[in-house]
Amino acid sequence: MNKNSNSQPKSNEQEIGDSTFEAFNGTFSSTQFSNDNLVEDPSFDDLAKDEFMECDDISPPRKTPFLNDTKSQGTLDASLTELVDQQPDHKETKELKFGDYETYFYHKKLKQQEKDDQYVQWRTKNSNQFPPIFSNCVIYVNGRTDPDITQLHRMIILHGGVFLNYLGAKSNATHVIASNITPRKIIEFKNFKVIKPEWITDSIKEKKILDWTKYTLFSPQYDQKVLESDRELKEKSLPLNRPIDATHPEFLKFFFENSRLHHLSTWKADLREKFQQEALRASKVSQTLRTKPKIIMHIDFDCFFAAVSALSHPDIDFANEPIAVSHGGKGSSDVSSCNYAARKFGVSNGMWVNRALELCPELKILDYDFKLYEEKSKIFYEELTRIEPDCIFPVSVDEALIGLSSIDDEESTLLNICEKLRNKIYVLTGCTVSIGASYNVLLAKLCLRKAKPNGIFFFFQPNNVGNFLKNIPVKQLPGIGRKIEDRLSNHLNKGSKETVTISNLSSVSRDTMVKFFGIKTGTKLFGYCQGLDDTDIDISKNPSKFIRKSISIDVNWGIRFEKQTQVDEFLSRVADHICQRLLRLGFVGARLMLKLARRTKGAPIDPPKYLGMGLCDFLSKSTNLGAPTREVGLIATELKSLYRIIGVAIADLRGVSVTISELQKCDSDATSAVDQKQLQFEAKKPKEKKVQGIEQNVLKGGSVFPHYSPAKETLQKLLQKHLVDLDAFKALPNEFQQEIKLELERRSVEQLFEKSPKKNRNRNCLLQNRSLKKIGKVRPETQNKRIDLISNQRTLNKLTLNIPIENLGDSVIHQKTELSGLTMEGQKTLVNSYWASEKTKTFNKHYNLGIQTFYEFEDWKNLLKDWVRFSFENENEKPIGIHENDLDVFYGFIHKLILNEKIYEVLSLADIITCSLNSSELVDNDTNNESDWRKIRGELLNMLKTNLVQKGACIDTT
DNA sequence: GAGGTGTGGTAGC
DNA sequence: ATCGCTACCACACCTC
Structure with missing residues (x-):
């Protein structure tokens, strides 16, 4: 068993299955390394007790390629026999960390695995009795059947078939056995051959595999062929030629479902959260000062995706046949994982499939099976928990760091723990793990590299560390x-x-x-x-150190847009998606960042990777949301606004990334700890009474707002209250005046409503801040934000509007298109002045406003005055006029104002145009110029109106 | 010098 | 065809 104990570290070119062990020094003495210590060792005893509890019918697992490997067999086989020979302890009542449900399934799976092994043994012993008629079949049994699932299971295995416990969407089940089937299952199984159990029994009787089509379960009208032709018809009717890119409403869902990196990241974050939560609970129980673990183990599956995907392909000889996991069979798809047989050809993870096929033409490409990865990962982590280390740190879905300090100074113990763990995981998942162990994380990681594939490697010689490290890249x-x-x-x-x-x-x-x-x-x-x-x-x-700090969404594939509307719709969908995640994870966030990938100048429009991003520059911009929120409307608006600030040309957009940070826990679940705290905080009786008052009023049939009657407030008061200039208001068209009036009335109503405790109660997570004002800002739909900003003249003048002038020039034409509903051509001809576009003298340049200069609202007012005056100045005996670029900047600014719901500001700018035009200072040299300005003013009001109507419609429906 | 913002790098298969 | 994510850290540079 300890034949390798004194060997030197093996080289990187080790053979598969080579399990090497480097002697300990210091803490561990190699003389103590012997089998005799095994049974007495307490930690090992515990380990053995946990294993196979409730499993009474145990037989040695089948021989596997892993175990048959000549180099490892001596060690692994011995320890495996030892492992399963341990008598189960039925009295063991220790609680398991993952709860009864999962324990149940764990044991169920374990039992099944063992049964399979028994059957396989019987089969090999009595091969005449059990002809392998199902040797090419992967069979899944659904629902109640006669004979029952256990018997069918046995029959299938004994006759050389593979029995599937779980039917994934991409499972390689060749047959599904069922006696009854629900309509729902008919759809679910539409891609499988669904057959009656008699097919199995009859085939066994006949000692040959019978034609399955005679045993189909579906009644004639639901016959497989009919289903298939239905599907074909449907597929033909769909415009499948059109590539699915980010303009498709379902793109995000489709994309994330299939993105390996998305899965990896979310799994990782989920694991992290789970262990963080557990650590939090644990640290509450015992605040004892923990010492640093003496031993760090790094455990990792060997080519995880490839190994797991291969499980559904029993025909594949995983050890020798080169395989890789990827979408599709050729082209610019990434190889996400490949086995060591493929690596011998130079294939590596991340390589494109066509390149991999060049290197290794017989490479088999397997599909992803994310569900199965998740399932195997769960088993893996359950197993890690089971050995009760001091700590577990999840590195990835298939990889973890483990800290151990309770082991006595026994080399054999550590080696045994590792080998048992490896065997156990292999038995339960069908996949191999490698383990590296040392006295710190760095060295454990490096040991793991040396242990791979399918091996163990230790290093415990601090004095020899230089030697160990010297050749490591x-x-x-x-x-x-x-x-x-x-x-x-x-x-x-x-x-x-x-x-x-x-x-x-x-x-x-x-x-x-x-x-x-x-x-x-x-x-x-x-x-x-x-x-x-x-x-x-x-x-x-320190659990709080590991708490989640941000939530983000990245999409850098399939991003191809032509119109601003498409970008905006996409941003809305991203906002929706991220808000859903905030909700699911129980967070609100106060900071929003948008990062865009822009095609690098000179990079090909279509990069080599299909719908990929190609070479890109990244630009990002962030903003404070005012208070932690997960309000979709607000976040979508802010994203659109940020997009315009960054100003990437739509045609060059290749990637979108949104991050929400400055998170706070805010569970929607009222039973959560956070909410309970807040409820205590909120306990204010008078407010409750008010709610009752309102409710009573509703019951009596009166106004919902007993203290407020809009009709009583005069228009003038309303305008004053909201600081709308009366003259400016009067200057507006009648129709528009009406809208403003309605809007202001509505706001007054909502302002009251917003103060009602009924609403606050729904958001008590925010009461933590003890700031009602902040709550208001979180919900723009309820208009509090507007009121906050507009009702304070000082705030208004201090308002910094993040519009870098030069950036806007590139893209605001599109923004205008959005806002006014006019076509781009319509926008351009809006100002049909005689001045030509080649004219270089723009107001912007003339006044040297500079790049990235930010202006306060007062500055914009003055700028506008100046600009109007400037446009009337003479140049070559003609007025300078209004330059398209200036107008772009200006409309961009107006758009920003509207996005931020700053109605008053837009109105005052419109007013400034009127006032300036009426001013006697202007040289009355050109009536066209003046009419252009009036058109611009009209357009401002138009934009505002469009927006208000949209908002109104939106509010009405909600 | 503390704190905010934008950018860049890394890890997992 | 194809599904190039995401959380975190570190740092340069800026403002106050």
Whole structure:
């Protein structure tokens, strides 16, 4: 068993299945490393007790490629026998961390696996009795059947078939067995051969596989063929030629369902959250000072996706046949995972499929099966929990760091724990894991690299660390990626392509590293070179450090837009999506960032990757939402606004990323701890009475708002209240005046309503801030934001409107199109002045407003006055006129105002135009110019009106 | 010097 | 065809 105990670290080119073990020193003495200690070792005893509880019928698992491997067999087979020979302890009542439901399924699965193994053994012993008639079948049994599922299971396995416990959407089930079927299942199983159980029994009787079509379950009208032709018809009627890009309303759903990176990220975040929550609970129970774990184990599946996907392809010889997981079979799809047989050909993760096929023509491409990955991952983490380490730190869906300190100083114990774990995981998932272990995270990670694939590697010789590290490429160090490697390579090798190893760095001083990579990265890298790493993986020591800090959505594939409306609709959908996630995770966020990928100038319009982003520049802009929120409307509006500020030309947009940060917990669930706290805080009796008052009033048939009657307030008072200038108001067309009036009345009503505790109660999460004002800002639909901003003249004048003038010039034509409902041509001809577009003298340039200059509203008022005057100035005996670019900037600003619901500001700007035109200062040299200005003014009101009507309609429906 | 903002890099398959 | 995500850290640069 300990035949490898004194071997040197194996090389990277090790054979598959080679399980190497490097001797401990220091804490662990190699003389203690023996089997005799096994049984007495308490931690091992515990381990054994947990295993196979409630499992009474245990037989040795089948031989597997993994176990048959000649190099590992001695060690692994021995420990495996030992593992399963342990008597189950039925008295064990210790609670399991994952709850009864999951424990139940865990044991169920375990039992099933063991039964399968028994059957396989019987079969091999009595191969004459059980001809393998189902050897090419992967069979799933649904619902109640006769004979029942257990019997069918047995028959299938005994006759060489594969029995599926779970039917994934992309499962490779060749047959589904069912006696009855619901209409819902008919749809669910439409892509499978659904057959009666008699097919199995009859086939066994006949000792040959019978024609399944004679046993189909569907009645003639639901016959498989009919279904298929139905499907074909449907598919033909759909415009399948059109590529599905981000303009499609269902794009996000479709995209995320199929994005491996999306899955990886969400799984990771979920795991993190789960362990963080558990650590939080644990730390409440015991606040004892924990010591740092002495041993760090790094456990990771070998080519996880490939191994799991291959499970549904029993015909594949995973150890020898090159396989890869990807979408589709060719082209610019990424290879997400490939097995070691494929790696021998030079295939690697992240490579495109067509390149991989060039290197390895017989490479088999398998599909993703995200559900199955998740399922296997769950088993993996359950197993990790089961060995009760000091701490578990999830690195990824298939990978974790484990801290151990309770093991006595027994090398054998650690090796045994690792091997048992590996075997157990293999038995339960059908996939192999590798384990690296050392005394810190850095070294554990490096050990894992050496252990892969399908092996174990330890390093516990601090005195020998230099030797251990010297040939390791820096790229293998955690946190050292392509960029840092490149910079190191350029610095050290002066451009030569040779891999930079740690020994190459020995000449680099700490100061140089800090100078190169900054204080943190530099120091860390320097430490790594000495084998030092103080990363702590114990979440429970400081759970709050691991709490989620942001939520984001990135879409950098399929982004192709032609019109602003498409972009806006997409941003709305993204907002909706992110708000749903905020809700699901129980957060509100106060900060919003939009990051756009813009095609780099000169990069091809269509990059080599189909609908990919190609070479891009990234531009980002963030904004404060005022108070933590997850209001879709607000976030969508802000995103559209941010998009316009960043100002990426629509045709060049290749990626959209939205991040919400400054999160606060805000569970919608009233039973949550957070809400309970807030409810206590909110306990204010008088407010409750008010609610009753309103409700009573409604019952009596009176106004919902007993203290307010809109009719009583005169128009003048209303206008005063909202600081709308009476003259400006009178200058408006009648129709528009009416709308403003209605709007203001509505706002007064809502202002009252907003103060009612009924609404606040629904949002008590925000009461934490003890600020009703902030609550108001969270919900623009209820107009509080407007009131806040408009009712205070000082605020108004201080308002900084983030419009960088030059940026707007590029894209505001599109914005105008959006707002006024006019076509782009219509917008352009709105000002039909004689001045030509080649005219370079724009107001903007003339006044040298500069780049990225931000203006307060007062500045904009003055600018407008100046601009009007400027346009009437003479140049070559003609007035300068209004330049298209200036107008773009101006409309962009107006748009921003409207987006932020600053009605008063738009009105005052309209008023300024009127006043300026009437001013005697102007040289009355051209009536066209004046009429242009009046058109612009009309357009402002038009934009406002359009927006108000939209808003009104929106509010009416809600 | 503290704090805000934009950008860049890294990790997992 | 294709599904190039996402959370986090670190840092440069800026303002106050």
